Amino acid sequence: MDTYTFATSRQIDFPVCVKINTLEGKQTTTPHTVLLKHPEIRHVGSVQNPHSELYVTAQLWAESKPLGVSMQTPHLFFKNNRTWNKWMELPVQIKDCPISSQIAITIWDISPCPETGSLDHAIPFGGTTISLFGKDGALRKGRQKCKVYRREAADGHSPTRTPHVPRPKRRKPNEPPPPIIAEEVELERLEQLFKKHEMNEIPQNDWLDQLVFQNVGKKAREVEEAARQRSSACKLPKRRAPITNGSNGQAIQDDESSSGSESDDEERFTLYIDFPRWDFPVIFEDFGYEPSRLMKEFSSNLSGSVLSPKPQPEVRYGPGIAAGTTVVDDEEYPIVQIFDPEQFQRENPCESKHRRLVRSDRNAFSDSDQKPNAKMRDELNEILSYGPTQELSAQDKDVIWTFRRHLSREKRALTKLVKATDFSNPNEARQLVELIPRWAKIDVDAALELLGPTYDNPVVRAYAVDRLRQAGDAELQLYLLQLVQALKFEKYEQTEEGLPSASLAKFLIDRAANNFILGNYLHWFLMVECVDQGTDTNAMNRRLFSRVEYYFMLELEKRNPDLRKILLRQGELITIISSISKDIRFSRTNRLQKIEMLKKTLADPKNDLLKIDPPIPLPLDPEVEICGVYPDEANVFKSSLSPLYLNFRVASAAEGSSASTQRSQTHGKYPIIFKTGDDLRQDQLVIQIITLMNNLLLKENLDLKLTPYRILATSPAAGAVQFIPSTPISAISTKYKGSVLAYLRANNPDVSGPLGVRKETMDTYIRSCAGYCVITYILGVGDRHLDNLLLQPSGHFFHIDFGFILGRDPKPFAPLIKLCKEMVEGLGGTASPQYAQFKQYCFTAYTTLRKSSSLVLNLFSLMVQSSVTDIRLMEEQMGMFGGAVGKVRERFNLDVSEEEAVRALDQVLADSVNAVFGVVIDRLHEFVQGWRA
Structure with a gap:
């Protein structure tokens, strides 16, 4: 099949053009009684001559507003039919036209009697409106057939009163559908074929085409005459629409006269126009506007209770709003999206009112002794099992708040209660502060969550710092990098002397001053942030870290100057x-x-x-x-x-x-x-x-x-x-002809050992391969090639160079786990017992780390405003908790059971072993490195 190609409207730097071809239709004769009563009508051009001179105007409209001025055809003298064959170029480029663009085409007649002395002698002969883009968003091209609405100027509003294809009329509830006329259906099919013939989509044969055109034209006249006869037979006589004089459309024809004459619907006029023909379809493409400043500010300052922006509200125009006083059908209400700056900062007023009623003082005494039933206990257990990054719904918050005193014995519930508390309500904040001292002592990982960017209550943060005191120096060293970043979320008066005793900064200084290992790392972590002049840092943070470093040096000078x-x-x-x-x-x-x-x-x-x-x-x-x-x-x-x-x-x-x-x-x-x-x-x-x-x-x-x-x-x-003294897998592959097993045998030979390698060495290799495969998968480490996979003679396998994490990778189609054929060959192949043991270690390590996923996620949440490259990129793209934390949470597969998570990891391992593109990338990398050398 040929490749389907199209262009977008934003690429078309060409004005909107339309060609006015021919006006076809039969005009009824004005009765003499009307001419006698209004003698000025006899001087109207179309009344005097059925082929009188008419001219056409075209104007582009969008959203009920004109785009540019109207263009006009020259005056022409017609002999037998009204044919212009004139192109009109509208003063608007196609690339600038919105999807709602439509062309209002009006045919103007001449009247010698201007109204109220006006110099405008034009009255509308008829009008029609055609959209520039079709229903599928494609730019119209080629021949178009437009119905002309007699004695009406074209309406450019949305929705228009003069559509080029009439809308189907509404039927009464018990009215049967109109009968399907086979001749009319066949005629519509032939018209579509004629259009394809004009577009050269059907092979042409001149002598045969002429015969077909004549017969189809004859058949079309017969169908039209039959339709006119059916209309006359089925309908009651209608009053003739009045002829108007002047652009304002004032009636000058007697409505009561000619009540028995033919109806206005019988004057069926059709205007044929042409749009430019394109080699390929042209599809509408909207202009990508930059988000407003308010949008950027609110998106960057999303509160912690809002993990993802709410969908923008939809506003529908009611009847009579879309176009003047026109009543619009239900299915035709245009939908517009509006930007509400408060949607990112304020909650639904109804939900807020409901929460205030539920948590009011009148319910305080009933809540104190309220205990959940069996069903409610199951619901509470489900809420308590949520991860630290999962959002609580309004119903979840109400349930947690209602049973807050009952949950005080459950240490997992405190972080959920803090999320459910409305700190803008002094009563709720006071009740939470009273409950915290009586709450069950929380774990250190939960305390880390309370130090994140979404918790700014000083009492809550002071309690989290107090819980950190239970951690030993070795454990605290594991979290020190994140705790230094958490200093950015501290809020206290910078003018006061010293640091608050309950602040995180004071706690870190006290612990670091008593342990030089902690003090060493705290000093260097602070110094890096103090001198960071990057574009994503600000002077306020640098001053903050400098202030903490200053007080740390003062504390060391007091306790131990050495x-x-x-x-x-x-x-x-x-x-x-x-x-x-x-x-x-x-x-x-x-x-x-x-x-x-x-x-x-x-x-x-x-x-x-x-x-x-x-x-x-x-x-x-x-x-x-x-x-x-x-x-x-x-x-x-x-x-x-x-x-x-x-x-x-x-x-x-x-x-x-x-x-x-x-x-x-x-x-x-x-x-x-x-x-x-x-x-x-x-x-x-x-x-x-x-x-x-x-x-x-x-x-x-x-x-x-x-x-x-x-x-x-x-x-x-x-x-x-x-x-660490080691050898890259690429060097091992070159020296030992792609065999890691040969490298292990050369350094640790043992004939009785597995695969000829000493048992302890092979066990170390299996375990280290499994550990790094699981950890690099969870962290989304990318840019893996044989030069940053290292192996020691003792069998210790490890990764270096972590320039791409969280799923980012400069290479396309990179596997989720780097398990190259060289690594598998060192295990004896996929059918060996060593590979089965490797997979078992992977599954055990994965399930073990999933149990501590909250701790890992909390540590990453403390880094959301750090200068780490990939974390910053993820936060810019996806927002708080949707970026780095969301990527790590996705790799943990916390939404499924442990068995399903293990099966998913097994599938990832299988895909990584069979990944062909990774082998190609490794060979290409080796070639580039060899060429550089």
Whole structure:
């Protein structure tokens, strides 16, 4: 089949044109009695001569308003028929015409007797109105047949009184439908074929076409005559419509005369017109206006109770409103959409009134002892099972509020009650404040939800901060990145001295001042936000973070000045490394020269990097103290940003250091990668979530051998990454001919082990593959290729480079999980018992993480106003809780049961294994990287 092609009206930079062809019809003779009574009528052109000179005007209308001036045909002398064959160009471009555009065409007659001395001698002979676009939105083209309404000027209003195709008349309730005349149906079919013939859609044959035209014309006259006879036989005599003189249409013909003459309906005139013909259909396309400033402001400031904008209201014009005093049929009411700025800020007044009545003081005593019945308990349990991002309906809020005292023993219900409370009502706010101290103690993940952007009540936030005090320093470190972002939602007087004792900022400062590990990360998280000058940040937030950092430094000066000096020394270290990294990056030398330049700079005593005395905690990992750097082991990676490889000399490590820290320390060394020109905050967030998920899995005794290496953004355009000795899958594939299994056998041979690999190594590989497949699926990590999939000799598999998350991917048709054939080959293929065990680990990890989905969603909700690239993009596109949080919630599949969620994950794994396009992308990536090298 040929490709169906069309154009849009916005592409047609061409004026609206219409060709006036021929007027056909039989005009009745004016009776002599009328001429005797009104002798001036005999001088009207059409009364004197059935082929008198007429002229035509055409004007474009839309929404009952004229578009431009009317255009007119010249005066012509007709002999046998009224044929103009004149094109008229209207002063409006097709691209500027709305969908409701219609052309009002009026045929004007000449009267020598102007009314009240007017110089206008034109009276309407008849008029018709035709829409510019058809019902399907396509621009009309070719020959058109228009009914002419005698003695009426064309009506350009919506709906028009002079449509070119008459509307079917309404029947009375018991009136039978009009009979179907076979000849008229056949004639309509032939007219459609003639139109296709004119458009060259039907092959032409000149001698045969002439015969057909003659016979069809003869048949058309017979059908018209038969219709006229049936009309005369079936209808009662009508009064003839009066002839008017002047443009105002004042009647000058006697209505009582010629009561027995032919009706006006018998004067059937048809005007044939032409529209330009186009090679392809032209479809209407509306103009995309930018949203108004109010719309942008209200969309960006949606309250937390509104997860998605309400549909815009529809307004219908009533009878007599659409066009003057015209009564419009029900099915023809035009619908217009209006923008209501209050729909994003104010709720339905009826619902508000209902809520006030339900929650009024007169019901307060009855609510105090009210207990739900069995049916209501089921409804309450369903509401309490809602996720943190699910919206409560008005009925849900009323149910929660009614049984609020009964629910005070249920810790899950507090966040739902806060959502159900109308804080604009002082009575409701007071009752909530009285209930909170008596409520069952909530968990830390629920407390994180109360610190989000939708909760601004100071008592509620103070209670959430108080519940955070039950978390240990290690747990608090897992949430610290989000808690720093939650400082943006704090509301207190900035002029008061110090920080409120119940504020989140005061709590973080107190805990960080007592634990240097927390203090180290809090300091660097704040410093990055203080110097962020990005387009999506504002000065108010920078002042806020600077104020918190200032009070943190004051607190350290009071409690332990040595810790403050350590942070200052860390800042000097990062400043020196950043300066060296910039010089290397912008140096116009080759890579080998950059490496020599780096080694020489590190060995220079002026930079104080060769020996650091006394040792200081590494900002990336404060559990490790460094006392210098190894200049000879420094390197510059092959990349456009020229990242630096630095190997620090370790002085000591704290007891209880993390597994990743212990693995990274090889013979007293700690290697890192330092980047300049790249914002690492998104990678830092992903690693933090991976670390959190690893802890959640370990609590369930599920060790998936993950490698949550450390990342620290030291500024919006620089940062450090912990270096884990490993090999990319691409290099393994090249060296071992695409076999990961051969790599594992070479490093951990065991003839008695599974697939010839040591059992512990194969188990580590299976577990780590499953863990990263599930976590990268939940986080929507994209841009996966063989260069950012790494494998250690011990079997630890892990991902790096998280530049695309939340479902974003620069490659088309990317699978939801990166499970390439090299990874599957390392498991022994899809039919091996190792692959079955891999799938089982995936299902177990997925179901385990789904149980803690509220914690993950709450952490992402605290990041909705952060400068993380992909989160910011999602929030701009979809709004609060519809962007980043919505994407993560979608991957958890919380709307279905656990069994259905596991089946969905199984299908995703199967699709990823069989994805052909991913293999093509990997090969293309290898080719591009090889060409660059």
